[in-house]
Amino acid sequence: MATILQIETATQVCSAAIAHDGKTIALKELMANNIHAGSLTLFIKEAMDSTGLQFEDLDAVAVSMGPGSYTGLRIGVSTAKGLCFALDKPLIAIPTLQMMAQGFMLQNPDYDGLICAMIDARRMEVFTSVYDNNLRTVTPVVAKIIDDQSFAEDLNDNVITFIGNGAAKCVGVLKQENAKFSELNFNSASYMSKLAHDAYACSRFEDVAYFEPFYLKDFVLTTPKKK
Known part of the structure; x- marks a missing residue:
């Protein structure tokens, strides 16, 4: 059994959870713009305090690795x-889109279609x-520009439910009958619990010194048109 601190900050959601043996036992999160820097450590402390655990009681720390907001x-x-580093605990990295799909399946255990997890990358991407x-x-994970032919082949043979803050771009564009949409939020550290537990059981840990987020695309700095 393992007690794992879980962190999700890939989108507007700032989320911290504590899981024990693959089950979420505490959660603190909020969806708002530009709150991660000022709120994440507070949310972690509040989640820890609600369980009565000390940081030394943790077995690992899991983080949503991307893609998402730089x-x-x-x-x-x-x-x-x-x-x-401070606690001498292993680091677990969870793919953000897989975590979202896991959240959808936890909410819809009898679903038998495909799940397309999407994170907004600006414009129609x-x-x-x-x-x-x-x-x-x-x-596999890709950066994709959405048009009316996106996912056409898969939609011919499968029901696909589009989830995440990027799925709104598909509403009104993907008009096939098999295209379904969910407006619920699945960017939550609570949906990391089983994935993190499975990774811990397999000792699937990251090199803390060298691990970097999975950005998928290079950051491009743009110059404002108005000064």
């Missing part, structure tokens, strides 16, 4: 690495990956 991922990963209902990867 700033959010940097904050989440640097906080996780700092805790691992998304970071996305497709999973089956056993969380096996059907389509």
Whole structure:
């Protein structure tokens, strides 16, 4: 059995959870713009305090590794690495899109279609990956520009539910009958619990010194048009 601190900061959601033996026992989160830097450590402390645990009682720290917001991922990963260094605990990295698909399946255990997890990457682009209902990867993670032909082949043969803050770009664009949409939020550290527990059981740990978020695309600095 393992007690794991879990951190999710890949989108607007700032989320910290404590899980024991693969089950979430504490959660503190909020969806708002630009709160991660000021709120994450507070949320971690509040989640820890609600369990009565001390940081030394943790067996590992798990973090949502991306893709997602550059700033959010940097904050989440640097906080996780700092805790691992200070506490001498292993670091677990959870793919963000897989975590979202896991959250959808926890909410819809009888679902038998495909799950397309999407994170907004601005304009009509998304970071996305497709999973089956056993969380096996059907389509690897890509940056994709959405148009009316996106996912057309898969939608011919499968029901696909599009989830995440990037899925809104598909509403009104993907008009196939097999395209379904969920407006619920699945970017939560609570949906990391089983994935983190399985990784811990297999000793699937990251090198704390060298681990970096999975940004998928290089950061591009743009110059404002108005000064």
